[in-house]
Amino acid sequence: xxxxxxxxxxxxxxxxxxxxxxxxxxxxxxxxxxxxxxxxxxxxxxxxxxxxxxxxxxxxxxxxxxxxxxxxxxxxxxxxxxxxxxxxxxxxxxxxxxxxxxxxxxxxxxxxxxxxxxxxxxxxxxxxxxxxxxxxxxxxxxxxxxxxxxxxxxxxxxxxxxxxxxxxxxxxxxxxxxxxxxxxxxxxxxxxxxxxxxxxxxxxxxxxxxx
Amino acid sequence: xxxxxxxxxxxxxxxxxxxxxxxxxxxxxxxxxxxxxxxxxxxxxxxxxxxxxxxxxxxxxxxxxxxxxxxxxxxxxxxxxxxxxxxxxxxxxxxxxxxxxxxxxxxxxxxxxxxxxxxxxxxxxxxxxxxxxxxxxxxxxxxxxxxxxxxxxxxxxxxxxxxxxxxxxxxxxxxxxxxxxxxxxxxxxxxxxxxxxxxxxxxxxxxxxxx
Amino acid sequence: xxxxxxxxxxxxxxxxxxxxxxxxxxxxxxxxxxxxxxxxxxxxxxxxxxxxxxxxxxxxxxxxxxxxxxxxxxxxxxxxxxxxxxxxxxxxxxxxxxxxxxxxxxxxxxxxxxxxxxxxxxxxxxxxxxxxxxxxxxxxxxxxxxxxxxxxxxxxxxxxxxxxxxxxxxxxxxxxxxxxxxxxxxxxxxxxxxxxxxxxxxxxxxxxxxx
Amino acid sequence: xxxxxxxxxxxxxxxxxxxxxxxxxxxxxxxxxxxxxxxxxxxxxxxxxxxxxxxxxxxxxxxxxxxxxxxxxxxxxxxxxxxxxxxxxxxxxxxxxxxxxxxxxxxxxxxxxxxxxxxxxxxxxxxxxxxxxxxxxxxxxxxxxxxxxxxxxxxxxxxxxxxxxxxxxxxxxxxxxxxxxxxxxxxxxxxxxxxxxxxxxxxxxxxxxxx
DNA sequence: AATGAATGAGGGTTCATTCAT
DNA sequence: TATGAATGAACCCTCATTCAT
Numbered sequence: 001x002x003x004x005x006x007x008x009x010x011x012x013x014x015x016x017x018x019x020x021x022x023x024x025x026x027x028x029x030x031x032x033x034x035x036x037x038x039x040x041x042x043x044x045x046x047x048x049x050x051x052x053x054x055x056x057x058x059x060x061x062x063x064x065x066x067x068x069x070x071x072x073x074x075x076x077x078x079x080x081x082x083x084x085x086x087x088x089x090x091x092x093x094x095x096x097x098x099x100x101x102x103x104x105x106x107x108x109x110x111x112x113x114x115x116x117x118x119x120x121x122x123x124x125x126x127x128x129x130x131x132x133x134x135x136x137x138x139x140x141x142x143x144x145x146x147x148x149x150x151x152x153x154x155x156x157x158x159x160x161x162x163x164x165x166x167x168x169x170x171x172x173x174x175x176x177x178x179x180x181x182x183x184x185x186x187x188x189x190x191x192x193x194x195x196x197x198x199x200x201x202x203x204x205x206x207x208x209x210x211x
Numbered sequence: 212x213x214x215x216x217x218x219x220x221x222x223x224x225x226x227x228x229x230x231x232x233x234x235x236x237x238x239x240x241x242x243x244x245x246x247x248x249x250x251x252x253x254x255x256x257x258x259x260x261x262x263x264x265x266x267x268x269x270x271x272x273x274x275x276x277x278x279x280x281x282x283x284x285x286x287x288x289x290x291x292x293x294x295x296x297x298x299x300x301x302x303x304x305x306x307x308x309x310x311x312x313x314x315x316x317x318x319x320x321x322x323x324x325x326x327x328x329x330x331x332x333x334x335x336x337x338x339x340x341x342x343x344x345x346x347x348x349x350x351x352x353x354x355x356x357x358x359x360x361x362x363x364x365x366x367x368x369x370x371x372x373x374x375x376x377x378x379x380x381x382x383x384x385x386x387x388x389x390x391x392x393x394x395x396x397x398x399x400x401x402x403x404x405x406x407x408x409x410x411x412x413x414x415x416x417x418x419x420x421x422x
Numbered sequence: 423x424x425x426x427x428x429x430x431x432x433x434x435x436x437x438x439x440x441x442x443x444x445x446x447x448x449x450x451x452x453x454x455x456x457x458x459x460x461x462x463x464x465x466x467x468x469x470x471x472x473x474x475x476x477x478x479x480x481x482x483x484x485x486x487x488x489x490x491x492x493x494x495x496x497x498x499x500x501x502x503x504x505x506x507x508x509x510x511x512x513x514x515x516x517x518x519x520x521x522x523x524x525x526x527x528x529x530x531x532x533x534x535x536x537x538x539x540x541x542x543x544x545x546x547x548x549x550x551x552x553x554x555x556x557x558x559x560x561x562x563x564x565x566x567x568x569x570x571x572x573x574x575x576x577x578x579x580x581x582x583x584x585x586x587x588x589x590x591x592x593x594x595x596x597x598x599x600x601x602x603x604x605x606x607x608x609x610x611x612x613x614x615x616x617x618x619x620x621x622x623x624x625x626x627x628x629x630x631x632x633x
Numbered sequence: 634x635x636x637x638x639x640x641x642x643x644x645x646x647x648x649x650x651x652x653x654x655x656x657x658x659x660x661x662x663x664x665x666x667x668x669x670x671x672x673x674x675x676x677x678x679x680x681x682x683x684x685x686x687x688x689x690x691x692x693x694x695x696x697x698x699x700x701x702x703x704x705x706x707x708x709x710x711x712x713x714x715x716x717x718x719x720x721x722x723x724x725x726x727x728x729x730x731x732x733x734x735x736x737x738x739x740x741x742x743x744x745x746x747x748x749x750x751x752x753x754x755x756x757x758x759x760x761x762x763x764x765x766x767x768x769x770x771x772x773x774x775x776x777x778x779x780x781x782x783x784x785x786x787x788x789x790x791x792x793x794x795x796x797x798x799x800x801x802x803x804x805x806x807x808x809x810x811x812x813x814x815x816x817x818x819x820x821x822x823x824x825x826x827x828x829x830x831x832x833x834x835x836x837x838x839x840x841x842x843x844x
Numbered sequence: 845a846a847t848g849a850a851t852g853a854g855g856g857t858t859c860a861t862t863c864a865t
Numbered sequence: 866t867a868t869g870a871a872t873g874a875a876c877c878c879t880c881a882t883t884c885a886t
Contacts, residue, residue: 158400162377169376189369265847580822587802588795595794607788687868
């Protein structure tokens with residue numbers, strides 16, 4: 001029995017490993033192809049082929065094309081958020097924190113261009129998914145804006161939409177050709193455009209203004 | 212001959228009028244259906260049906276689905292621009308001009324919700340088209356930013372992307388439910404977030420700041 | 423205008439005629455293939471090919487495979503019923519009427535072997551459809567049995583099921599090879615097995631019994 | 634050697650027992666799923682899963698899906714026949730025997746509703762199998778009818794088909810909802826409809842007629 | 845110019861079956 | 866003997882587009 005068990009265990013391990021590897025390759029292939037051709041343009045068969053597996057194998061790992069897409073998007077979002085939070089944790093004040101977040105964001109984008117294209121690029125076919133992604137981001141954004149906006153004439157809902165769009169588009173634009181602007185230029189420009197930085201600038205004019 | 216000519220002319224006129232009318236209806240139907248279902252979701256046959264013509268007629272007026280889409284998008288853009296310029300012409304200074312432009316933009320959006328959805332809504336399947344649209348808008352934007360940004364730490368390319376994204380998204384968000392914010396709130400928030408207004412504010416702090 | 427109308431009319435007529443013809447051929451091909459391979463075994467493409475049209479054309483005429491199947495089955499049922507009723511109308515008494523119905527049924531079956539195979543053959547994949555077909559037949563059957571059964575120990579529901587099964591199977595069996603029994607033999611055997619004929623026989627023993 | 638032999642035997646015994654158990658569970662799962670979803674609707678993987686084994690295991694026990702289906706059907710048929718014969722053995726005359734057979738049949742059907750659905754229910758996808766099943770039943774039936782029908786105007790082939798269909802359909806109908814008719818009602822109705830009972834009734838009018 | 849029936853390539857998806865472990 | 870990941874053929878169906886009328 002222990003023999004059998006061992007055999008079974010080993011076998012399961014190999015199978016499971018193979019399965020995970022296949023899944024990983026499907027996700028990688030999906031990320032690239034979705035980025036290149038969009039949700040509609042990419043076909044499940046092509047993704048499978050690029051992953052080096054048969055067409056049917058796709059459906060052993062994902063219920064349908066949408067599911068792979070979701071998976072890719074949310075995994076990316078989660079990683080991004082984690083990295084941003086880690087970068088933010090070390091910041092002494094809010095302006096520094098924001099700058100750190102943006103730097104991290106740019107670094108992440110640079111390392112995951114395909115992902116950025118899928119997430120924020122034109123050809124935003126995320127369809128229903130788009131809702132979910134934004135619903136996951138916007139409320140927090142709005143909240144922070146509401147807290148921080150003070151007496152300013154800023155409508156938090158409007159500002160949240162504006163901010164989210166601004167950042168996501170700049171990102172998508174930048175990864176298309178990072179030579180267009182240095183990381184610092186992008187970060188500093190985004191900072192200047194951030195609704196709350198105006199307030200921060202007032203509080204610490206020397207730091208933000210004197211360049 | 213002149214008789215015949217007259218007849219032909221008249222006949223051509225009627226045919227041409229009928230043709231133009233068919234085209235107009237196809238564009239109207241396309242606008243609505245693209246807005247409702249997106250570029251991929253809307254089918255050429257459905258557009259034809261909604262326009263009250265046969266499926267094949269579609270292709271007498273447009274090379275393919277993309278062409279109708281282009282047509283709709285650029286016609287809308289042109290009208291929008293004309294109205295904005297008209298509104299801007301009467302402004303005494305740049306802040307007032309910008310405010311007038313935004314107000315006109317919001318009015319236009321309110322009157323053409325479907326168009327806004329097609330142009331800027333999620334499900335931005337404009338695909339290759341998106342490039343063209345933005346290429347048509349962004350250079351001017353960038354130019355103006357370059358002129359106006361003065362010594363500020365703003366990268367014009369980045370800021371142009373940010374601005375375009377900000378405005379287009381806020382528009383798309385607002386037309387989904389105009390009750391979310393008053394027209395004034397939207398305009399004023401967008402103004403506050405505009406890269407150049409910060410500079411303007413500095414120049415004329417009383418006007419923009421004291422509310 | 424009358425010219426145009428005429429043209430249009432003629433054109434519509436030709437198109438409509440062509441359409442009807444295509445539909446007719448799809449139905450014919452479907453009847454044969456469903457009979458030969460069953461609902462699952464027959465493929466929409468094969469039906470289209472056999473009808474001499476492209477695969478997609480199938481779906482211009484029928485929502486899906488099931489719909490063609492339904493169409494075939496109910497059209498056949500309707501025709502059968504009409505012919506039976508016509509045959510029955512001339513009968514002076516119930517036994518004669520029933521005999522006439524059975525004779526007409528056999529004649530119909532002989533002329534439409536494929537249809538009989540589809541309707542009653544083994545490989546009864548009519549699935550949900552089967553319900554509808556039987557629901558269309560059984561209630562009337564049961565009603566007549568209830569009226570006619572008199573004091574006999576017959577449960578009308580059971581007898582209705584039995585009768586429907588008996589007739590439909592015999593039909594399917596017979597058309598497989600009509601040489602197995604003469605039309606008269608089939609009719610007379612079915613008559614002898616009919617629940618109500620026993621009663622009738624009792625009433626008029628001479629007519630039904632003395633052979 | 635005898636030691637070794639013993640060991641091998643014991644080991645084989647355990648393996649064989651396990652194998653038989655797996656097979657038993659596949660058959661049980663197959664019976665249920667074929668009844669619920671039909672031959673096409675049930676998938677080999679689903680049957681394996683319900684049996685608690687891996688997909689591949691299915692094919693260690695059965696050449697293919699059809700084979701399991703055959704197995705189920707013929708095993709059921711054999712059991713049914715055995716029970717019927719046992720019940721019939723105690724009968725003093727043919728009418729009593731037939732009544733006993735029918736009662737046993739109903740009892741069996743009630744206890745094995747899934748089986749009845751597989752065997753005789755609509756969605757008769759037994760396909761080629763159907764032939765075999767009926768070929769196994771009908772000849773005997775026909776023979777008995779030939780013997781018993783005496784001078785009556787009954788074609789034995791026709792009557793055999795009719796009888797088989799009648800009984801199998803009534804069974805399938807009844808197990809769907811046994812509340813539709815009592816066991817006695819079903820049996821008595823079937824008896825009245827049996828080709829030979831007419832003759833029997835003539836012979837023993839008191840028993841069969843006077844109720 | 846308009847019609848609308850027809851085309852046919854191509855997509856997503858399923859599932860019976862195989863085979864390395 | 867059992868596992869279960871993988872295969873890949875096959876199917877249903879959609880729709881942009883063509884073309885005879």
